[in-house]
Amino acid sequence: MSTKKTLFDKVWDSHVVHHIENGPDVLFIDRHMVHEVTSPVAFLGIKDRGIRVMYPEKTFATADHNTPTINQHLPVADPLSANQLRALEENSNEYGISYWGLGHEKNGIVHVVGPEYGITQPGATIVCGDSHTSTHGAFGAIAFGIGTSEVEMVLATQCIMQTKPKSMRITVNGSLSKAVTPKDVALYIISQLTTSGATGYFVEYAGEVFRNMSMEGRMTVCNLSIEMGARGGMIAPDEKTFEYVKGREFTPEGAAWDKAMTYWESLVTDEGAEYDKEVVFDAADIEPMITYGTNPGMGIGISHGIPVAESLEGGVATYKKSLQYMDFHEGDSMIGKRIDFVFLGSCTNGRIEDFRAFTSLIKGRQKADHVTAWLVPGSHKVEAAIKEEGLLDILTDAGFELREPGCSACLAMNDDKVPAGKYAVSTSNRNFEGRQGPGSRTLLASPLVAAAAAVTGKVTDPRELMEFETA
Amino acid sequence: MAYDKFNILTSSAVPLPIENVDTDQIIPARFLKATERKGFGDNLFRDWRYNADNTPKENFVLNNPIYSGKILVGGKNFGSGSSREHAAWAVYDYGFRCVVSSFFADIFRNNCLNIGVLPVQVSAEFLDKIYKAIETDPNTELEISLPDQTITIKATGAKESFDINDYKKANMLNGFDDIDYLLNIKEDIREFALDRPL
Numbered sequence: 006m007s008t009k010k011t012l013f014d015k016v017w018d019s020h021v022v023h024h025i026e027n028g029p030d031v032l033f034i035d036r037h038m039v040h041e042v043t044s045p046v047a048f049l050g051i052k053d054r055g056i057r058v059m060y061p062e063k064t065f066a067t068a069d070h071n072t073p074t075i076n077q078h079l080p081v082a083d084p085l086s087a088n089q090l091r092a093l094e095e096n097s098n099e100y101g102i103s104y105w106g107l108g109h110e111k112n113g114i115v116h117v118v119g120p121e122y123g124i125t126q127p128g129a130t131i132v133c134g135d136s137h138t139s140t141h142g143a144f145g146a147i148a149f150g151i152g153t154s155e156v157e158m159v160l161a162t163q164c165i166m167q168t169k170p171k172s173m174r175i176t177v178n179g180s181l182s183k184a185v186t187p188k189d190v191a192l193y194i195i196s197q198l199t200t201s202g203a204t205g206y207f208v209e210y211a212g213e214v215f216r217n218m219s220m221e222g223r224m225t226v227c228n229l230s231i232e233m234g235a236r237g238g239m240i241a242p243d244e245k246t247f248e249y250v251k252g253r254e255f256t257p258e259g260a261a262w263d264k265a266m267t268y269w270e271s272l273v274t275d276e277g278a279e280y281d282k283e284v285v286f287d288a289a290d291i292e293p294m295i296t297y298g299t300n301p302g303m304g305i306g307i308s309h310g311i312p313v314a315e316s317l318e319g320g321v322a323t324y325k326k327s328l329q330y331m332d333f334h335e336g337d338s339m340i341g342k343r344i345d346f347v348f349l350g351s352c353t354n355g356r357i358e359d360f361r362a363f364t365s366l367i368k369g370r371q372k373a374d375h376v377t378a379w380l381v382p383g384s385h386k387v388e389a390a391i392k393e394e395g396l397l398d399i400l401t402d403a404g405f406e407l408r409e410p411g412c413s414a415c416l417a418m419n420d421d422k423v424p425a426g427k428y429a430v431s432t433s434n435r436n437f438e439g440r441q442g443p444g445s446r447t448l449l450a451s452p453l454v455a456a457a458a459a460v461t462g463k464v465t466d467p468r469e470l471m472e473f474e475t476a
Numbered sequence: 477m478a479y480d481k482f483n484i485l486t487s488s489a490v491p492l493p494i495e496n497v498d499t500d501q502i503i504p505a506r507f508l509k510a511t512e513r514k515g516f517g518d519n520l521f522r523d524w525r526y527n528a529d530n531t532p533k534e535n536f537v538l539n540n541p542i543y544s545g546k547i548l549v550g551g552k553n554f555g556s557g558s559s560r561e562h563a564a565w566a567v568y569d570y571g572f573r574c575v576v577s578s579f580f581a582d583i584f585r586n587n588c589l590n591i592g593v594l595p596v597q598v599s600a601e602f603l604d605k606i607y608k609a610i611e612t613d614p615n616t617e618l619e620i621s622l623p624d625q626t627i628t629i630k631a632t633g634a635k636e637s638f639d640i641n642d643y644k645k646a647n648m649l650n651g652f653d654d655i656d657y658l659l660n661i662k663e664d665i666r667e668f669a670l671d672r673p674l
């Protein structure tokens with residue numbers, strides 16, 4: 006076997022406590038994030054076994070999936086949600102886990118607050134009972150979503166059992182065109198690979214496009230790794246990463262920082278290391294993207310028409326069922342389709358950079374009257390930055406309101422539900438049937454495309470609205 | 477949580493020939509508010525199974541009494557999307573012990589194995605044969621042998637083998653779970669943790 010290692014190998018191999026012959030590895034977990042929805046049964050499990058949480062200081066709890074995005078200071082009205090939130094608080098207290106509940110200054114979406122407070126670090130193994138845990142891979146961590154049985158494993162033993170995935174490198178060379186954001190890069194890759202194209206793999210993103218991307222952008226890309234079926238995606242840490250991590254609450258300091266840096270700087274793929282699969286794309290082929298179907302792989306460049314079934318691989322029946330759900334037709338142009346809702350938020354696009362992008366486009370314009378817009382920051386920190394940077398004033402002038410942090414319409418467990426039959430342009434990550442409310446129809450897109458739709462009330466190419474700004 | 481042992485399962489099967497069935501369809505998010513693991517089977521495929529007024533949708537397979545059994549046969553890329561183990565719980569709670577597909581999403585597959593539902597991955601051709609057999613006779617039985625790692629269509633004798641790693645196989649045969657294993661090596665874990673920088 007070659008001694009040359011990929012970034013993924015380096016981090017994985019250094020966390021293997023035990024290898025079981027023809028079985029999984031026992032993988033040590035450095036950081037564990039929990040939220041109210043996927044943890045209660047795991048806590049019940051350890052209670053039933055009569056055991057304690059092995060390393061409570063390595064687990065962090067935040068409430069996000071099931072929380073209202075208005076009037077967070079009031080008691081949660083829905084009794085089931087309130088009960089779930091109470092369970093998380095009680096379990097956190099009982100086992101000595103830091104708990105950032107509703108109203109806490111550090112509260113926010115689990116994958117937004119992790120990086121904000123330095124819980125997310127290069128070279129770490131990070132898990133959470135949410136598939137978009139892959140977000141944290143932006144820092145060169147191995148981060149992935151787990152099921153509740155696995156949450157229980159981590160609480161009980163700080164380890165999980167995992168078979169090592171295969172490795173895939175996705176390289177995007179060149180530079181991005183106007184109005185093409187990290188979200189578009191990710192939606193483009195998924196549209197090329199399909200939603201199962203990376204199943205069984207762990208992805209490393211490489212090439213100029215990712216090198217030049219901000220940490221926020223890298224998080225957006227890694228976040229969406231799961232939508233191509235990959236367990237996770239990661240990007241080798243560099244100066245930008247270290248700069249971002251430095252000085253945050255849970256980041257090492259002094260001698261510990263120096264020691265950490267020695268490790269972090271070693272986190273690059275060795276020259277000549279091999280991947281099980283390599284794909285290469287050219288940045289010039291990517292334009293602002295939008296989805297037209299019921300999985301994130303059903304995306305196209307915004308100026309294109311909806312593909313005809315026969316031109317695609319895979320099940321024609323499933324494809325037609327999907328278009329029927331959306332009430333779209335093969336060959337339709339997406340541009341000009343009337344929309345009803347806009348959602349800016351989620352762990353995919355709920356960070357400050359996303360609000361900056363959205364605001365840049367709506368500045369001096371007005372929200373379309375018939376559009377309901379939910380602008381939901383990913384955390385209180387993001388919310389504060391929106392206010393400090395003066396973005397809130399621009400949003401308010403344009404007829405928008407800002408809500409309080411949470412997952413909101415990303416999965417519509419709270420009241421932020423898109424009604425049946427209505428269309429939402431959403432910066433979140435999933436356009437599955439009913440994801441944003443029973444019968445809802447979701448078009449996934451970037452914050453720029455969402456902004457363009459919010460002011461025109463229909464699917465609009467953001468480049469058109471940007472034209473005069475960049476003469 | 478310890479679960480039922482799995483050895484040989486012979487049962488009729490329920491066909492769901494749709495691709496990319498995601499976990500939001502298996503169990504929609506609004507049913508994830510429980511703090512205990514029970515009752516999820518009632519909401520399995522909720523929005524495909526029931527109208528908004530809670531009346532059953534006649535043309536959905538779970539509402540068709542001619543199909544029954546402990547095996548669910550799904551299309552390619554079954555279980556994609558969210559990591560919610562509730563999806564696997566719903567499948568189990570409804571009464572399925574095995575899901576057959578030509579391709580599974582990773583997390584769903586793991587979740588199934590962790591709670592005692594056996595994911596059986598077959599070739600696309602074999603999946604077709606199963607659908608044809610069920611079409612011919614809805615009561616047709618499949619035999620799934622975990623010890624031999626084979627799946628057989630009883631009526632035709634068509635047979636294919638499937639993969640599962642030795643460790644998981646032993647767990648399922650004995651009804652053990654991973655935590656039993658991990659708790660046994662706790663001291664090794666403690667020692668390992670001493671060297672971790674974080």
Ligand code: SF4
Nearest residue numbers: 137351352412415416
């Ligand atoms: S925003 Fe959506 S994807 Fe992200 S953690 Fe919340 S529910 Fe999961």
